[in-house]
Amino acid sequence: MVVNHASVLTKDYFIAYLKLIMNSRDYTLKQAKEFAFDFFFKGDMDRYGTSTCLQFEKAIKEIEIEIEMC
Numbered sequence: 001m002v003v004n005h006a007s008v009l010t011k012d013y014f015i016a017y018l019k020l021i022m023n024s025r026d027y028t029l030k031q032a033k034e035f036a037f038d039f040f041f042k043g044d045m046d047r048y049g050t051s052t053c054l055q056f057e058k059a060i061k062e063i064e065i066e067i068e069m070c
Contacts, residue, residue, distance in 0.1 A: 008055065010055055014036075015062060018063060029064065
């Protein structure tokens with residue numbers, strides 16, 4: 001996925017990204033979060049700014065809710 005460093009990445013972007021990781025690698029949400037932290041954020045959650053980090057956290061919460069409902 002291409003990242004534009006000039007804009008805030010959205011919650012929907014991260015939902016799609018995390019679900020792609022989970023489906024393609026057969027990862028749990030926890031594993032997908034760790035993978036994204038290492039691979040996407042390069043170990044620095046502020047790499048793309050605070051707003052993007054908050055959108056990432058919102059995406060995680062939404063996926064958690066979705067998983068609980070299943």
